[in-house]
Amino acid sequence: MSDKMHLKLTVNGEAHETLAEPRELLIHVLREQLGITGPHIGCETSHCGACTVDMGGKSVKACTVFAAQAQGAEITTVEGLGAPDGLHVLQEMFREHHGLQCGFCTPGMITRAWRLLQDNPSPTEEEVRFGMSGNLCRCTGYQNIVKAILAAADQMNAMKEAAE
Ligand code: FES
Ligand code: FES
Incomplete structure (x- = not known):
């Protein structure tokens, strides 16, 4: 008898059902079973943040979620x-x-930054650096990632004010 479980989850607003072993990692279910390949696999040991997704209103590293x-x-x-009709402001x-070079870390960076700005729409530079500290980048030196997130925060706040 298969020990696979019937897994139901909603990804980007779309309901999915699949079979998965309970010990299987979420990142593998997303990429290999559902074909959602934005979240990347870097270290698989919870260090790099390339696999970051938002789950239940929190950033999680999908390589550490069963x-x-x-x-x-x-x-x-x-x-x-x-x-x-286009890209997100972030x-x-x-x-x-120029917050990216090779782009490998970028999906995780942007998904994490999105949650950061949901929780704190006007962060200081220090808060951005702290909030992003679980996501590693081997290319950029982080300066431009921080600039990009602060600029996105300004734009998102301006858009919110304009809509009010
Ligand atoms: S792949 Fe590196 S934290 Fe998940
Ligand atoms: S842009 Fe290459 S790892 Fe971040």
Whole structure:
């Protein structure tokens, strides 16, 4: 008898059902079973943050979450952040401020930054650095990532004010 569980989860607003072994990691379910490849696999040991997704309103490293823990969860990945007609402001600011080079860390960085700005819409530079400290980048030296996030915060706040 298979010990696979019937896993139901919502990713980027879309309901998914699949079979997974309870010990299987969420990152593998997302990438290999659901074809959602925005979250990357870097270290698989909870160090690099390349696999960061948003689960139940919190940033999590999907290489440290078992499929069983994701039962019924609402998950957002980088694919779910952009508007249908274009990029999310964070993505635009990463591009404008050169917050990426090879791009490997970028989906995790942007997904984490998105949660950071949901929780703290006007962070200081220090708060951005602290909030992003679980995400590693081997290319950029972080300066431009921090600039991009601060610029995105300004733009998102301006958009919110304009809409009020
Ligand atoms: S792949 Fe998950 S933290 Fe590195
Ligand atoms: S842009 Fe290459 S690891 Fe961050």
